[in-house]
Amino acid sequence: MSNRIVVPFGPQHPVLPEPIHVDLVLEDERVVEAVPSIGYVHRGLEKLVEKRDFKDYVLIAERICGICSFTHSVTYCNAIEHIMGIEVPPRAQFIRTIWMEYSRMHSHLLWLGLAADALGFENLFMNAWRLREEILDDMEATTGGRVIQGSSKVGGIRLDIPDEKLGEMVDHLKKIRPLLEESNRIFTHDNTVRHRMRGLGVLSEKDAWDLGAVGPTARGSGCDMDVRSSGYSAYGELGFKPVTFPHGDCLDRCLVRSEEVLAAVDLVERAVAKMPDGPIEEKVKGNPTGEYFAFTEQPRGECMHYVKANGKKNIVRHRVRTPTFTNIPPLVKMLEGVELADVPVVVLTIDPCIGCAER
């Protein structure tokens, strides 16, 4: 009979950009149970809402994450705008959508690079991050920030993008599109990638649904689930369709992200083509009273911001449910039966963002 031992994985590990700890119960080299724990970077940001003006708090909401930053600020703004009945001008909605898709591109390219690095495929890692720089250049040119933009505000956006610049952005995306397709082709067909990821860490469609998986983790298991389908911001006017893959393994979670980079390029092009003229913000008067659950699709998946307000400038409660937090139970299921050497790859495929998860 095999002996069981417990191997601690993390919180510091070469494959983990942020600290998460998992106690792996092993039988020989195989994981029979995984027990996660977090809390190494708990900042208590949600509590700060009680001390800050609800309009200024947008900048704190944006700092929940260093990658999905812009989408966090938009989700928070959506919640406040719904409570206060603020109609955000269409141009602001379109520009928010463009920046959200740029965030998705740079987040996915970051992850694809990390995945290639975890596989030991260093050229692919450098290629993905080189492409990410091209995306960040446009983010910086239009907002002034690479990962923290500070461009969203309650009622709209702080900065417009001139039509001429929008045209340049589309030209730039057209130029780098073949490079993105080439990168996508390698992730899809290369033997090294397939050999290391195909059939590994399988999460069935039923398990993904039952365990609350979201984002590429769910769509890689065949769940046709993407909040952009609900049509928030400008997505309702862009003919959005979710990317799904059926096998539920590490490779399919990877391919969802790889395909979504190209889908984001298409969405940006369509948003620029349909860009309406007009103002970029609506004046905000008074303080919010009421509650609202706002949902958006971040690069890592469905994100929820719950806001409860009582008519004062400080909000009563801001609760954020990030995609990584809800993807932890599915991760526990994925790890069962996996070889110890494959654990880093499986953990990476949920794209864990612990700063986000702990807030």
Next chain:
Amino acid sequence: MIEQKHTIIEIAVADLLTKTEEYHAKGHRLVQIGCTPLGDCYEINYTFTTSWDFESLRITVNDGDEIPSISGIYWGAFIYENEIHDLFGLTVTDINIDFQGHLIHTRVPTPFKNAPAVTKVPKGGDAS
């Protein structure tokens, strides 16, 4: 403005498991469990959905009340229930994976707990 429809249903703690069973039987997924401290009590929202119309069951509890775990119905609920225990100090009973307060390591225990009521005592006065 796109409205993501959200219905909130207030229920008693005693009905939580029965109502949750009903959502599970109808094929809803658990979206989140979130707690809101309201000074003298806590609101807990259990959110479910099958598409983009959301429904939340809401219970109201006080410090010291016991909340039954729904992790027997939704296995992944343990992550939210342990979070509520660690941040708010509420007791959730029969969680399938109970971290006993060690899921989230915080410098201050239960940092989001309602602050205890404080009676200001004037100098030389009587608190009663």
